[in-house]
Each structure stands twice: as C-alpha cells, then as structure tokens.
Amino acid sequence: MxxxxxxxxxxxxxxxxxxxxxxxxxxxxxxxxxxxxxxxxxxxxxxxxxxxxxxxxxxxxxxxxxxxxxxxxxxxxxxxxxxxxxxxPGAAPAEAASPEPEQEQEQEQEQxxxxxxxxxxxxxxxxxxxxxYGPVLPGTGRPRRRARTFPTTPYERPASATGDGPTPRAMPPVRRRARDLGIDLDAVHGSGPGGRILRADVEAHAHGGGTAGRRDTGARGSRHVPVTGLRKQTARAMTESAFTAPHASVHVTIDVTDTLELLDRDGRAEHRTSFLAAVCRAILPAAARTPAANARYDAETGRIEVFDEVRLGIAVATERGLLVATLPRAGGTPTAATPSGATAPGTAQGPALTAAIAETAARAREGALSPEELTGSTLTVTNVGVFGVHGGTPILNPGQSTILALGALRTQPWEHRGGIALRTVVTLTLSFDHRVLDGAEASAFLMDIAETLADPATLLVR
CATH class of the missing domain: 2.40.50.100 (RNA polymerase II/Efflux pump adaptor protein, barrel-sandwich hybrid domain)
Known part of the structure; x- marks a missing residue:
C-alpha cells in the first residue's frame, strides 16, 4: 500500500x-x-x-x-x-497454477x-x-472553479435524540434574534437559499404570534465546538493583532442626507452607487493626505512601511467566519490624488465599484476567492451597520494600521441650518495602530472621510 x-x-x-x-x-x-x-x-x-x-x-x-x-x-x-x-474463495495457490514456459512468455509479451x-x-x-479546480475547459486553457457548498456551521446543534432532525440553518445574528424573541427556530419556515432561516422569517413569525417555546438544553448544559479552518485562523489573527498592536479608536457621527440624495438621483439601478462604494471612494484622497493610514508597523526592523497603493479590503461575514476580501478594482495610488480631491488613476467609478463590492462579497461567501484576494489588502472597511448596530470598535487586520467601521444609517432629529430636522446620520469608527499614527493623524484621516461624506462638494474645492 x-x-x-x-x-x-x-x-x-x-x-x-x-x-x-x-x-x-x-x-x-x-x-x-x-x-x-x-x-x-x-x-x-x-x-x-x-x-x-x-x-x-x-x-x-x-x-x-x-x-x-x-x-x-x-x-x-x-x-x-x-x-x-x-x-x-477457492482460488488455488500460485505454485499450483503456474503456466507452461511458452504460455508464460506469451503472457509477458501481452502484458x-x-x-x-x-x-x-x-x-x-x-x-x-x-x-x-476542475479540469481545464476545452478551448479556454483555464480551469473551472468548482462551486462550493458549505456544511452546517459548528454552532448549530446536531440531530436531536428524539429524531426531530438537525437544528434549522441560520446565521448567528438570526439565532440571537430568535432567542431574544423567545422563538424556537424549529417552528420557523426558512425562505433563504436551501431553506436557510433569515431575520425577516423570524420577524414575520414573531409578528404573526406563532412563537414557540425555546428548546430546553438544561440550565447547566454546554457543548464543545471544535475551532478549525477559517474560524481558527481568525482567532489566531485577532489574538496576534490585539496583543501586538496598541489599538486606539476615534468616532464621529455625521449627517449624510445630502450624499444619499445625490446617490439616489440616478434612478437606473445599473448606474447607482452604493453608500459603501461612496465611503471607499472617499478613503482614497484621505489616504493621500494622511499616508500613515495606509501603512504597517514592521516589528522586526522597527520601521513603518508606507504602501504606495491603497488596496481596500472589505470585511465579509460568511457561514464559516469573517473574511477580509480585497477589492480588485478599488485601489489607487494615494500620492497621485489631485489637489481637487479627484480619485487616483485606475480607481473604479461608483457603479463599477458597487458591482465589484457585490461580486467580491458573493465570491467570498461561496469560498471562491484566491489566497491573493484574501491577503492583499492594505486598509480595511467593515460595514457593521448591516446588522442593525449603530457602531462598533473593530480590531485591526494584521499587517495594517487602520480599519474603518460603518454603523447603520438611521433617521433622527439633527441640527440642520440653524434648526432641527429629521436627517439621516451614520457613525464612523476608526481603529488605528498607535505605533503608526497618533491621535491627531487618525482624527484628521477620519474627519477627512467624514467631511467628504457629509458634503460631497468638498471634493471640488479641497
């Protein structure tokens, strides 16, 4: 063998x-x-x-x-x-069935x-x-990437002893929401791909009054979940980052009503720019004015490495854990930004960048990204607002000096032109490596992004 x-x-x-x-x-x-x-x-x-x-x-x-x-x-x-x-079963020993010399020579020639x-x-x-990858496609010379299917996450309970089957598939935020509402996921019909239970399914079940008792696991019950693959790598990276880079954070809440109205002005979906894409574009000229935001601290040499190109990474929540995927068409050369704030040559325009973000996130969830696409970013953006929270303090991606977190877009009373009006606001949080940036530099970088998002016209005069 x-x-x-x-x-x-x-x-x-x-x-x-x-x-x-x-x-x-x-x-x-x-x-x-x-x-x-x-x-x-x-x-x-x-x-x-x-x-x-x-x-x-x-x-x-x-x-x-x-x-x-x-x-x-x-x-x-x-x-x-x-x-x-x-x-x-009744085969004879080899010695008892040895062929004649002529037959043996003939068999050797045939073999x-x-x-x-x-x-x-x-x-x-x-x-x-x-x-x-699969075999090379005929006429293309390129291998075809196999579609990925993901197993049940380790946090979902195995099949019950009563034969009721496995726990329904749902993302951790959905399961948390179900626990908060006292809803048993076994009683919820999933409308997502493969029968996955979505947050909307839980909310609809709650509003319909069809709540069921929560599964009794015992007051002191527990189970051990193996830490493998991506979750293990994430734990290692976050531990390394948290205990080697001195983290600090700055926050600001801004009115983005004008920017959202500008983005919605073109009603054609194929030409629409998402707010996340607008944030990514605002980062590039800001990084040109604060180069330390696009850098890393080299502990071995005691030097700061400043990158010539901004390669934006987008944090994507997948069923296997958190990934930071590098956007292929979002990068630009910070030093090439013009005084007027125009983005660097080669930077994707809003609609193209919006499509690139959606495509990259989809490929990340499918497990189809290459190692280069998972390790090539120099500055990360994480959109925690999609989970409904107002903000958060993110941990740096190892090898980077800044990470920007976006909170949820929310409407609330806000000071506007000397009065109070309902406006759409968002909280931006910047975590930074205090070995690379001090508080003044980090604040300048964050306010640079904030001013652009609050008033896009600043790009014309800055």
Whole structure:
C-alpha cells in the first residue's frame, strides 16, 4: 500500500480539516478525481487524486485536522489489488497454477504491450489540475472553479435524540434574534437559499404570534465546538493583532442626507452607487493626505512601511467566519490624488465599484476567492451597520494600521441650518495602530472621510 500525503496548499498553510470524503475504502478512482473536500485557513478546496487506483485506507475522519505531509489516503498496490480482485474463495495457490514456459512468455509479451498502450493513453489524458479546480475547459486553457457548498456551521446543534432532525440553518445574528424573541427556530419556515432561516422569517413569525417555546438544553448544559479552518485562523489573527498592536479608536457621527440624495438621483439601478462604494471612494484622497493610514508597523526592523497603493479590503461575514476580501478594482495610488480631491488613476467609478463590492462579497461567501484576494489588502472597511448596530470598535487586520467601521444609517432629529430636522446620520469608527499614527493623524484621516461624506462638494474645492 502507498499513501497520498496531504499536499502543501500554499500561502504558508500548515494544516487542513477534512470537511467531507468523496470516496470510500474499496472505491476505484481515476486520476484527478476529487478525493475529499478540506477546509484551510483561507478557503474550502477539493483535493484531486494524484493517480488512478483502488482506495485501501482513509487516514482521517470527517472533522479531523491533519498537518501538511500527513498521510491522507492509502492506495492499494496494483499487483495486490489485481490479485485480490481475481482470487476467489477457492482460488488455488500460485505454485499450483503456474503456466507452461511458452504460455508464460506469451503472457509477458501481452502484458508489455498492454502496459505500453496504457502509458500512452495516460500521457494523452493527463491534465495539470490545480487544487480546488476542475479540469481545464476545452478551448479556454483555464480551469473551472468548482462551486462550493458549505456544511452546517459548528454552532448549530446536531440531530436531536428524539429524531426531530438537525437544528434549522441560520446565521448567528438570526439565532440571537430568535432567542431574544423567545422563538424556537424549529417552528420557523426558512425562505433563504436551501431553506436557510433569515431575520425577516423570524420577524414575520414573531409578528404573526406563532412563537414557540425555546428548546430546553438544561440550565447547566454546554457543548464543545471544535475551532478549525477559517474560524481558527481568525482567532489566531485577532489574538496576534490585539496583543501586538496598541489599538486606539476615534468616532464621529455625521449627517449624510445630502450624499444619499445625490446617490439616489440616478434612478437606473445599473448606474447607482452604493453608500459603501461612496465611503471607499472617499478613503482614497484621505489616504493621500494622511499616508500613515495606509501603512504597517514592521516589528522586526522597527520601521513603518508606507504602501504606495491603497488596496481596500472589505470585511465579509460568511457561514464559516469573517473574511477580509480585497477589492480588485478599488485601489489607487494615494500620492497621485489631485489637489481637487479627484480619485487616483485606475480607481473604479461608483457603479463599477458597487458591482465589484457585490461580486467580491458573493465570491467570498461561496469560498471562491484566491489566497491573493484574501491577503492583499492594505486598509480595511467593515460595514457593521448591516446588522442593525449603530457602531462598533473593530480590531485591526494584521499587517495594517487602520480599519474603518460603518454603523447603520438611521433617521433622527439633527441640527440642520440653524434648526432641527429629521436627517439621516451614520457613525464612523476608526481603529488605528498607535505605533503608526497618533491621535491627531487618525482624527484628521477620519474627519477627512467624514467631511467628504457629509458634503460631497468638498471634493471640488479641497
């Protein structure tokens, strides 16, 4: 028996967790056939078989974590597998069935011819397949990325002992809202993809009066949830960031009514710019005026590395945990910003940037981002307002000096032109590395963004 070892999946990854096996002991597999789906700290990938043969052993169970280089799958040796397949319960020993010399020579010639033909066929059919990708599409020369399906999150309870089935799938904020309302998710119909329960489903159930008793887990009940893959990487990164970078934060609440009216002026959906895209565009000229906001502290050399290009990262909540995805068309050269505040050459315009944000977030939730798209950002934006909160204090993404959090857009009485009016406001929170920026620089950077969002006309005169 020969073993296939867990390969090096790149980007410094040292381990992977078995999510699902696609083969079983005794299965015959072909070259490049998917053996298993594994979760790394970066993404979900499928491991293709390095050869054709028969599976003789699976060296890990689903949910188990293996280090790079550990045995993953055992293949039966060709001779042993053939002998096992051909031998029956009453098979005679090899010595008792030895062929005549002429027959043996004839069989050897036939085997050599068959081996040569098989080798030629294997050379013709062999394709280089990237880990996590399917075979090369005919006529394109490019591999096709396989769609990802995600397992139930570890925070959802397994099947109940009473046979009622697994706990319905729902994101943590939805489950928290259901707990607050005293609603049993078993009684809620999910309208999301794959029957997933959405917040709107919980609210509709609550308004309809169909609340059910909460599941009794025992006053002292608990369970252990394994920390693997992306969640493990997030925990490691946040611990590293929190205990190595001295965090500080500044906040400001601004009136963005005029900006929202400007964004809504063009009624065509394909030309509309989202508020998040407007925030991203406001960051670029601000970073030109405060370069330390687009930098990192190098602890090994004791120097500050200032990046020449702003590569914006967007925090995306997925079923597996939090990802920071790099926007492909949002970057710009901060030093190239003009005195009038125009964005740098190559910066995506509002509608294009809006589409890029939506596409990148969707690919992040599907697990389809490459390692480069998950590690290339220099400054992060996190939109916690989508969860309905007014604001928050984010933790820095390792290797960056700033992260901007957006709270929820909310309507409230506000001072406007010497009176009180209902206006739409938002709270911006900037966390920063105090080794790279001091309070004055961080405040200047935040107020630069805030002034642009409160009054877009400042771009024309600044």
């Amino acid at each position: 020969s073993d296939f070892l867990l390969p090096d999946l790149g980007e410094g990854l040292t381990e992977a967790t078995i999510v699902a096996w696609h083969v079983a002991v005794g299965d015959e597999v072909t070259r490049n056939q998917a053996l298993a789906e594994v979760e790394t700290a970066k993404a979900l990938v499928e491991l293709p078989s390095p050869r054709a043969g028969r599976i003789s052993a699976l060296h890990a169970a689903e949910g188990e974590t293996l280090g790079v280089g550990a045995p993953l799958v055992g293949f039966a040796e060709a001779d042993a597998a053939d002998a096992e397949a051909d031998a029956g 050599e011819a068959a081996s040569a033909a098989g080798a030629g066929e294997a050379r013709l059919e062999r394709q280089q397949v990237l880990v996590g």
